[in-house]
Amino acid sequence: MAILPILKYPHPILRKKNSPVSVFDAELKSLLADMAETMYDAPGVGLAAPQIGVSKQIIVYDVAPPEEKGDFSVLINPKIIDAEGQESGEEGCLSVRELCAEVKRAYRIVVEAQDAEGNAITIEAEEWPARVLQHEIDHLNGILFIDHLSSLKRALYKKKLKKILLEEKLAKDQGASR
Numbered sequence: 001m002a003i004l005p006i007l008k009y010p011h012p013i014l015r016k017k018n019s020p021v022s023v024f025d026a027e028l029k030s031l032l033a034d035m036a037e038t039m040y041d042a043p044g045v046g047l048a049a050p051q052i053g054v055s056k057q058i059i060v061y062d063v064a065p066p067e068e069k070g071d072f073s074v075l076i077n078p079k080i081i082d083a084e085g086q087e088s089g090e091e092g093c094l095s096v097r098e099l100c101a102e103v104k105r106a107y108r109i110v111v112e113a114q115d116a117e118g119n120a121i122t123i124e125a126e127e128w129p130a131r132v133l134q135h136e137i138d139h140l141n142g143i144l145f146i147d148h149l150s151s152l153k154r155a156l157y158k159k160k161l162k163k164i165l166l167e168e169k170l171a172k173d174q175g176a177s178r
């Protein structure tokens with residue numbers, strides 16, 4: 001197992017199309033274990049493969065309360081086949097620096113996917129777990145939660161991000177010159 005670096009917006013891989021998984025082998029299992037370890041280490045409640053630079057339709061997540069964490073779930077090639085209701089709620093993302101914002105999502109969803117062995121599964125989720133899954137499935141389509149914000153909020157964030165990136169670069173340059 002290994003903790004992998006998490007790509008941050010505006011990394012282009014986060015915007016790429018992700019291929020469906022067709023081989024359910026030991027390599028996939030090892031990738032899933034690495035993704036879970038990376039997610040728990042971050043810590044986050046969900047992680048999509050493109051966030052670690054793998055352009056495949058894979059999600060790991062764990063929406064259990066803190067004391068019950070460790071038994072993560074996997075969705076491979078997930079598709080939302082039904083959605084109803086609407087709810088606003090706060091979101092952040094391991095790939096988006098220093099931002100939490102309200103995003104509107106469907107209240108309840110039904111997802112068809114495959115498990116780690118390739119078996120077809122259907123899951124229903126509502127409220128916060130439904131939000132987590134919609135956020136992660138967005139990643140598989142190259143969509144980030146900032147895309148759901150108003151253009152004004154997004155513009156403000158881009159301005160803030162420029163500053164963050166500049167500060168990161170300065171810190172790095174300073175480190176290098178020591």
Ligand code: NI
Nearest residue numbers: 092093094095
């Ligand atoms: Ni995210």
